Amino acid sequence: DTEVTQTPKHLVMGMTNKKSLKCEQHMGHRAMYWYKQKAKKPPELMFVYSYEKLSINESVPSRFSPECPNSSLLNLHLHALQPEDSALYLCASSQGGGTHQPQHFGDGTRLSIL
Amino acid sequence: ILNVEQSPQSLHVQEGDSTNFTCSFPSSNFYALHWYRWETAKSPEALFVMTLNGDEKKKGRISATLNTKEGYSYLYIKGSQPEDSATYLCAQPRSNDYKLSFGAGTTVTVRA
Numbered sequence: 001d002t003e004v005t006q007t008p009k010h011l012v013m014g015m016t017n018k019k020s021l022k023c024e025q026h027m028g029h030r031a032m033y034w035y036k037q038k039a040k041k042p043p044e045l046m047f048v049y050s051y052e053k054l055s056i057n058e059s060v061p062s063r064f065s066p067e068c069p070n071s072s073l074l075n076l077h078l079h080a081l082q083p084e085d086s087a088l089y090l091c092a093s094s095q096g097g098g099t100h101q102p103q104h105f106g107d108g109t110r111l112s113i114l
Numbered sequence: 115i116l117n118v119e120q121s122p123q124s125l126h127v128q129e130g131d132s133t134n135f136t137c138s139f140p141s142s143n144f145y146a147l148h149w150y151r152w153e154t155a156k157s158p159e160a161l162f163v164m165t166l167n168g169d170e171k172k173k174g175r176i177s178a179t180l181n182t183k184e185g186y187s188y189l190y191i192k193g194s195q196p197e198d199s200a201t202y203l204c205a206q207p208r209s210n211d212y213k214l215s216f217g218a219g220t221t222v223t224v225r226a
């Protein structure tokens with residue numbers, strides 16, 4: 001079982017809907033990440049939170065809005081998404097920053113935009 | 115090499131056979147090289163974080179080597195089993211922060 005929990009596992013929404021993806025970890029990790037993964041492509045980094053502060057935004061459109069309410073939780077708020085936003089959204093966490101820390105991933109949320 | 119590249123894209127191996135595949139990466143400003151295993155319908159799992167030229171790491175029947183001067187890493191699977199079927203991703207931090215650049219992966223299918 002993964003130690004990073006993502007909900008929901010699947011989400012279908014219309015372009016006018018507002019929904020949120022949730023991610024939770026209880027490993028005491030201080031860095032949390034959102035990735036987007038399209039079929040047969042590598043995961044692409046969207047956001048990084050370090051010590052509950054947004055440290056990296058990879059020029060993600062504003063229709064994606066991240067939130068880190070506390071050190072264990074990471075949300076991704078979705079509004080007015082486009083069909084091309086359909087993808088697998090992965091959450092990950094790591095013990096800290098730096099290059100030697102492996103990332104621990106959740107199972108992902110499969111998002112479909114109608 | 116400007117990006118992280120993996121080859122082959124996919125491979126099929128008979129149960130019991132050994133196999134290996136490659137991750138190529140920019141050798142300048144090297145910090146580390148990560149390997150992950152991603153089984154279908156599961157989450158990516160960290161296998162190794164490699165940092166030193168000549169490093170060799172092992173986890174069960176899976177091992178990896180690192181050549182930072184020429185910019186490549188090999189992952190080996192010895193005596194492949196059906197449970198080794200997965201996509202194997204390598205990733206490289208491109209700076210001294212949290213950002214990982216992933217390769218597209220090598221999908222291994224072990225046939226019984």
